[in-house]
Amino acid sequence: MRGDNPRPDLYGVRYAPRLTGRPSTAAPARVTVVGRHCEAGDVLAADVELPADLRPGDLIAVPVAGACRLSMASAHHLVGRPPVAAVHDGTARLLVRRESFEDLRVRDAGL
Template sequence: MVAPAAVAVYRVLTVKHTADGRVFAAVDGGMSDNPRPALYGARYAVRLVGRASTAAEREVDVVGRHCEAGDVLVRSARLPADLRPGDLLAVPAAGAYQLSMASGYNLVGRPAVAAVRGGRARLLIRRESVEDFRAREVGR
């Protein structure tokens, strides 16, 4: 993949509202599958996919699952106020370096890659599993 390619799709795990009015949406990925925001300050757009919402938009920080201060995928994203766990968020043009820079940080496997054409998806690379990490161990 080269240039502004691919769309990263994340599932919202939790939505946190803080006392000072900030909203955080933690997703099932983060700096392990896309370290560019943390390393270089790369900026992405994000949008809700998979369901329609008529709720007003509000600022939401989309953060990763790694519990690191720098694990922020998109700061101040404009997303529906009714964002909830299970929702899907799409990050367009995130794929040029995403897969090549992905790591097994905190033993979170690298994501799957699928090609989509004409409304049909085809798996190109399966999601990395804990079993894949275990298979590399030699000191048993």
């Protein structure tokens, strides 16, 4: 999660991700949750328990990612910064929208 959140790589911070968006009664499995940047420092949580029936498309929430996460984020590999949402009493509210490729492109001065 180097582009989204450099804290794990810089400070060794690890999070407690949880499956969200669907219920699961599967037994827990020990897994490592990584970001999308395919680099050694892109590990969010190593050897954590998540349901064994995780599948592509599942949503994993990473609660309490830290106040500095957005300000420290970058467009590493031209991947836009993630959205920020607040959740209260089961209701989510978008605070900052996801950065799009178009957002990155309009800043390019060209050749």
